[in-house]
Amino acid sequence: MIIDQLLDQVSTIIERAGLSSDSVAALREAIPDVHFTHCDDDDIGAHIPPVREGDGFNLYLISSAEHCISFTRDQESATGIVLAEVGDDD
Numbered sequence: 001m002i003i004d005q006l007l008d009q010v011s012t013i014i015e016r017a018g019l020s021s022d023s024v025a026a027l028r029e030a031i032p033d034v035h036f037t038h039c040d041d042d043d044i045g046a047h048i049p050p051v052r053e054g055d056g057f058n059l060y061l062i063s064s065a066e067h068c069i070s071f072t073r074d075q076e077s078a079t080g081i082v083l084a085e086v087g088d089d090d
Contacts, residue, residue, distance in 0.1 A: 001075060001078065002081065004075075006034070007051060007052050010027060010059065011059065014054060015055060019083055034079070036080065039084055040087065041086045044058075044082070044084055048072075048073060049073075057083055057084060058084045059081055062082055063079055063080075064079050064080075
């Protein structure tokens with residue numbers, strides 16, 4: 001389960017530190033129960049809106065409930081967060 005407070009916390013951290021491999025590694029270390037993935041927003045092929053939008057990034061939820069990773073909007077079934085970097089031309 002991914003609660004609103006966690007999404008707020010992750011958004012704040014990324015807004016302050018920037019989205020980078022170092023900030024994602026720090027999140028993985030600080031919150032080991034959540035799977036974090038870092039990619040470009042252009043790589044998101046799903047037609048699902050982000051759960052959070054920030055300056056230069058979007059957050060999406062993923063679930064492994066069906067034994068296969070998929071995007072979800074359901075925070076109850078979410079097991080991870082995709083941190084998608086938004087470029088200037090996105």
